[in-house]
Amino acid sequence: MRHCAAPNFRLATTLASGQTFRWQQVGEWYYGVLDGALIRVRQVDDELQWDTSDAHLTAERLTHYFALDHDLEHILATIDRDDHIHAAIVAYRGLRLMRQEPWECLASYLLTSFNNIQRITRMIENLSQHFGQSITCGSWQTYTFPPPEVLAEVPVGRLSLLGLGFRAAHLVEVARHVASGAVRLETLHGRTYAEIKQTLTQLPGIGDKVADCIALFAFQCYAAFPIDVWTRRALALYLPRRDLTLKRMHAFASTQFGAYAGYAQQYLYHWLRTRAAWTRRSPVEVEHRTLSRWVLQPMQVAPPLEPVA
């Protein structure tokens, strides 16, 4: 068993926050696939311990994947600007934005349209079991996520039968774009947020929200602020209904949270979803008054940040 230092980190919260879909918890261990290798990880105090099917999976790789190199205290200090985000930070300090593998991240979030996490998870497992490669480590066995070259050749009808629905055609078409080299994901690293988002939204099935997720989780664009129904509910705590349009919500997020708005989004998303589960009822209303009952009172919004370079 190997280990590495993981101060100011909460593995369980990070993996439960909805940013990835394939990690499975068995007791105190979390099982996943990284770089084609099976790996299991657990946290003991300020240390990560892991076993893997690939001896080449180093502590440096794991540190990079879980973003243990982030100066989390600095990041949280920059976004901790009102009572809502503060409550989320207090509840989930240690949640980090992982650096996901671009193709798996892109394909996974392509499947999130009009969908829920439970079903998304099952779709991805189905894809892996049918079109990935089997890997084993001891008594544990799983499958890699299928590469674009494989999915590009799969008949759309087969994916539809796996429960992908209307997303099947989008996935195959995007896989063909990537497999053919028309879109080269590896070249997006280091490009600007605007360039990455513009490239991604040209692909079928990838709109504003999904592109922001990919930019944030795969290409480390921390200014990206994915707006789904939960984030919209979170923003309803700050903004009047008339300002809950995409453009105005993005503008507000940038002003309120700055260069690490994506971190703020993930904390708010996880915090609001968890609180909603505690209430044992679904949040139908996006009315400010309704949502305000869930959060600490009173709400205070800090003055705008200086513009981000």
Add this chain to the structure above:
DNA sequence: GGCCAGGCCTTGC
């Protein structure tokens, strides 16, 4: 049986 889901796309104004 109705509502919900890490939305996208087209249409109409």
Add this chain to the structure above:
DNA sequence: GCAAGGCATGGC
């Protein structure tokens, strides 16, 4: 630009 509606589906 923005809103509305279709999409097509399993879980609770």
